[in-house]
Amino acid sequence: GAVVSQHPSRVICKSGTSVKIECRSLDFQATTMFWYRQFPKQSLMLMATSNEGSKATYEQGVEKDKFLINHASLTLSTLTVTSAHPEDSSFYICSARTGGRALANEQFFGPGTRLTVL
Amino acid sequence: GDSVTQMEGPVTLSEEAFLTINCTYTATGYPSLFWYVQYPGEGLQLLLKATKADDKGSNKGFEATYRKETTSFHLEKGSVQVSDSAVYFCALVANNAGNMLTFGGGTRLMVKP
Numbered sequence: 001g002a003v004v005s006q007h008p009s010r011v012i013c014k015s016g017t018s019v020k021i022e023c024r025s026l027d028f029q030a031t032t033m034f035w036y037r038q039f040p041k042q043s044l045m046l047m048a049t050s051n052e053g054s055k056a057t058y059e060q061g062v063e064k065d066k067f068l069i070n071h072a073s074l075t076l077s078t079l080t081v082t083s084a085h086p087e088d089s090s091f092y093i094c095s096a097r098t099g100g101r102a103l104a105n106e107q108f109f110g111p112g113t114r115l116t117v118l
Numbered sequence: 119g120d121s122v123t124q125m126e127g128p129v130t131l132s133e134e135a136f137l138t139i140n141c142t143y144t145a146t147g148y149p150s151l152f153w154y155v156q157y158p159g160e161g162l163q164l165l166l167k168a169t170k171a172d173d174k175g176s177n178k179g180f181e182a183t184y185r186k187e188t189t190s191f192h193l194e195k196g197s198v199q200v201s202d203s204a205v206y207f208c209a210l211v212a213n214n215a216g217n218m219l220t221f222g223g224g225t226r227l228m229v230k231p
Contacts, residue, residue, distance in 0.1 A: 112161040
């Protein structure tokens with residue numbers, strides 16, 4: 001089946017530093033990738049949608065200068081949390097879909113990245 | 119707008135008990151409906167799905183039927199196992215939503231031996 005990986009799985013950083021999270025589709029080309037944020041014991045909140053080769057579309061309330069998204073190829077999207085602060089600590093999950101599948105609205109999720117900002 | 123409502127957890131059951139997790143939705147048109155499962159420390163995995171009214175999605179002993187008349191997609195399993203302990207999310211994609219998933223709040227299931 002379609003596999004999505006994320007790297008790193010866990011990251012701990014100091015306040016003020018930037019952290020990059022990678023999301024890769026391993027066996028399919030992802031025309032669209034989604035980034036979600038999940039707070040403890042809560043549901044997923046969509047942060048942004050990115051299409052390969054174009055700028056990401058951010059959801060209301062998500063700072064695009066804070067959460068930089070790059071979808072440079074059909075298999076890779078990156079989320080960079082700039083100048084991270086403790087309130088950015090969360091579980092970040094990406095998902096990907098391919099326009100080539102019969103069920104075009106199916107998303108495949110990565111395993112998530114837990115970010116802890118000290 | 120589109121929304122998904124799930125029963126609040128946690129749901130605590132003994133092994134081999136019957137499971138129902140309620141899910142209702144609000145959406146225009148005919149959305150596709152999904153159940154995802156999240157095991158501790160992991161991302162989401164698609165459990166089952168249904169794309170039109172009266173479809174029944176099933177996987178690993180879990181079932182859910184797309185009920186247009188009651189706008190529901192309740193998750194059921196006849197006999198739960200300890201390994202089913204996880205958080206379950208009901209979700210939809212509206213047919214005009216550009217593949218954007220709308221999630222319910224999640225229901226934590228704990229199965230005791």
